[in-house]
Amino acid sequence: xxxxxLEVFIQYWPVFLQGALGTLKFAAIxxxxxxxxxxxxxxxxxxxxxxxxGFAGVYVNVLRGTPLLVQMYISYFFIPMVIPALNSIDKxxxxxxxxxxxxxxxxxxxxxxxxxxxxxxxTEAARSLGMSAKNCMIRIILPQAIKNILPALANEYxxxxxxxxxxxxxxxxxxxxxRTLLANxxxxxxxxxxxxxxxxxxxxxxxxxxxVLEKRMSVSD
Amino acid sequence: MTDKNIxxxxxxxxxxxxGSLQVLKGINEKIYSGEVVTIIGPSGGGKSTxxxxxxxxxxxxxxxxxxxxxxxxxxxxNLNQHRQKIGMVFxxxxxxxxxxxxxxxxxxxxxxxxIPKEQAEKEAMELLRQVGLEDKANEYxxxxxxxxxxxxAIVRAMAxxxxxxxxxxxxxxxxxxxxxGVLNVIKGLAESGMTCVIxxxxxxxxxxxxxxxxxxxxGIVAEEGTPEEVFDHPKNPRTKEFLSQVL
Numbered sequence: 001x002x003x004x005x006l007e008v009f010i011q012y013w014p015v016f017l018q019g020a021l022g023t024l025k026f027a028a029i030x031x032x033x034x035x036x037x038x039x040x041x042x043x044x045x046x047x048x049x050x051x052x053x054g055f056a057g058v059y060v061n062v063l064r065g066t067p068l069l070v071q072m073y074i075s076y077f078f079i080p081m082v083i084p085a086l087n088s089i090d091k092x093x094x095x096x097x098x099x100x101x102x103x104x105x106x107x108x109x110x111x112x113x114x115x116x117x118x119x120x121x122x123t124e125a126a127r128s129l130g131m132s133a134k135n136c137m138i139r140i141i142l143p144q145a146i147k148n149i150l151p152a153l154a155n156e157y158x159x160x161x162x163x164x165x166x167x168x169x170x171x172x173x174x175x176x177x178x179r180t181l182l183a184n185x186x187x188x189x190x191x192x193x194x195x196x197x198x199x200x201x202x203x204x205x206x207x208x209x210x211x212v213l214e215k216r217m218s219v220s221d
Numbered sequence: 222m223t224d225k226n227i228x229x230x231x232x233x234x235x236x237x238x239x240g241s242l243q244v245l246k247g248i249n250e251k252i253y254s255g256e257v258v259t260i261i262g263p264s265g266g267g268k269s270t271x272x273x274x275x276x277x278x279x280x281x282x283x284x285x286x287x288x289x290x291x292x293x294x295x296x297x298x299n300l301n302q303h304r305q306k307i308g309m310v311f312x313x314x315x316x317x318x319x320x321x322x323x324x325x326x327x328x329x330x331x332x333x334x335x336i337p338k339e340q341a342e343k344e345a346m347e348l349l350r351q352v353g354l355e356d357k358a359n360e361y362x363x364x365x366x367x368x369x370x371x372x373x374a375i376v377r378a379m380a381x382x383x384x385x386x387x388x389x390x391x392x393x394x395x396x397x398x399x400x401x402g403v404l405n406v407i408k409g410l411a412e413s414g415m416t417c418v419i420x421x422x423x424x425x426x427x428x429x430x431x432x433x434x435x436x437x438x439x440g441i442v443a444e445e446g447t448p449e450e451v452f453d454h455p456k457n458p459r460t461k462e463f464l465s466q467v468l
Contacts (some may be wrong), residue, residue, distance in 0.1 A: 038298035125374070126280055129329040130305030139328060143319050158235055220319050220361040 008190040022174035026164040033100035038107030063105035114145030154210040235284035246440035259427040271279040308378030308386040314370040348376035368399030385416040
């Protein structure tokens with residue numbers, strides 16, 4: 001069996017810390033990027049323009065219907081191959097690119113559902129006052145939509161935190177990569193439990209944060 | 222202000238279909254400044270659709286809506302700017318549930334007319350006072366009764382300083398004891414000279430406030446005239462039949 005879990009953690013905590021910071025960074029980029037891109041995709045999806053909504057539909061189907069790991073490989077190897085100018089960019093960004101697009105597809109579907117669930121009368125009232133389509137979406141529809149979809153959105157964010165673990169496959173320094181590092185020191189099983197515990201702390205913290213946010217947003221109920 | 226000779230709203234050969242269902246079959250109407258026009262008629266006759274075409278919430282299938290002389294569907298028309306001058310009040314209030322009463326009123330003037338927040342809030346408080354809601358300024362709509370929501374919706378539209386107000390069955394979703402308060406607010410507006418177009422089932426109210434009554438049935442204006450003409454001496458048999466059922 002060798003060393004105990006606690007012993008390994010005490011000896012190598014800086015390795016885990018750096019891994020955890022890497023994971024947090026990747027997760028933050030995936031969550032923020034995925035939410036921004038996902039919101040835009042959901043708006044395209046709801047557009048009256050068939051070309052735009054069709055594009056959004058294909059985008060979502062392709063990204064949801066193929067494995068994230070495959071998308072990461074394609075992004076990692078194929079993009080620099082066809083666009084050599086991008087070769088100088090750190091490879092991490094190719095992995096993050098795939099992660100962000102993948103998460104945007106899931107987020108866009110959640111947001112689309114949320115927007116659809118807001119009463120049509122809200123749009124009509126805002127537009128009849130002379131509010132622009134953009135302001136109506138940002139100030140009237142999205143705040144109501146997001147309040148309703150917060151639990152579903154939290155699910156997606158939790159999934160994203162966990163999926164950043166795939167980045168370790170590409171030698172990106174995040175939590176899962178610490179396993180590879182420590183396996184070289186013949187520490188095979190101890191790091192796994194430490195890694196799992198750290199993921200759990202992260203996802204539980206996020207759940208808690210969303211609960212607080214839900215409470216704050218429910219002042220109008 | 223506007224030239225008295227140009228109608229505030231004019232519709233020319235207005236048609237509207239939903240799929241194969243023809244709802245409006247050619248409506249030509251002129252509404253002048255200061256007029257109070259009520260629209261009555263059976264359900265499904267096209268009243269609400271007609272009203273909703275006036276600010277292009279429904280896009281006409283053919284025909285044109287002119288607002289103060291400008292074709293609303295023209296590419297060169299800034300629809301948002303014109304809509305700011307066409308207030309609308311809905312059957313189901315459509316107040317913004319995530320905003321306080323005060324914010325419901327101030328959000329559009331601040332966003333679209335770039336009115337300073339303080340000034341917008343001062344004006345909004347005055348409007349709330351006029352409809353007896355000043356103590357509800359910081360409440361969210363959930364805490365308001367139906368009648369209070371509708372009064373809020375009316376002053377929300379008034380805060381844009383519209384030239385005309387459209388009312389789409391403003392009291393149909395209210396409990397009976399709330400109806401009077403809302404009708405009084407609309408009556409006050411009408412008496413202050415605001416141009417009003419009101420779709421309503423409140424016949425007593427229509428008779429009392431209207432300069433002109435339109436009876437819309439089967440997608441056309443089947444009869445129109447002063448309240449006395451339409452209510453007391455209807456010429457069209459459809460009008461007679463309708464009135465005998467509702468009065």
